[in-house]
Amino acid sequence: MRGIASIILTLSLVLFCAPILWGGFSWVIDDFVKSNDFTGKTVVPFCTSMSSSLGDSGRHVAEMTSSGNWLDGKRFGTRASDTEVQEWIDSLEIN
Numbered sequence: 001m002r003g004i005a006s007i008i009l010t011l012s013l014v015l016f017c018a019p020i021l022w023g024g025f026s027w028v029i030d031d032f033v034k035s036n037d038f039t040g041k042t043v044v045p046f047c048t049s050m051s052s053s054l055g056d057s058g059r060h061v062a063e064m065t066s067s068g069n070w071l072d073g074k075r076f077g078t079r080a081s082d083t084e085v086q087e088w089i090d091s092l093e094i095n
């Protein structure tokens, strides 16, 4: 996590993707969010899943920190292509 923290320090945009497990993001993501400072950064969580929606999972992890400007994320199926994900990222019009 320390290595990730030092990378995050250099970023203005943090997009992260994780699988939905048992209806939400796993404790690994909880730890990631709690142990990093997103001050001054735009944060966009997104996920892959078999069928579950992102639902409140993005908001739930956002509530674990007071830092960062958190945007709504998106759910992709397990077979989402790089192109599909890239097109969504481009549609956010943030950099």
Ligand SMILES: Cc1cc2nc3c(=O)[nH]c(=O)nc-3n(C[C@H](O)[C@H](O)[C@H](O)COP(=O)(O)O)c2cc1C
Pocket (backbone or CB within 6 Å): 018, 019, 020, 021, 022, 023, 024, 047, 048, 049, 050, 051, 052, 053, 078
């Ligand atoms: C332990 C476990 C729990 C899972 N729970 C869910 C779930 O609640 N809803 C769902 O749609 N998919 C669920 N999945 C499917 C994963 O979200 C899916 O495998 C993952 O998004 C695909 O990423 P991968 O290609 O890295 O495995 C679960 C998978 C595992 C292994």
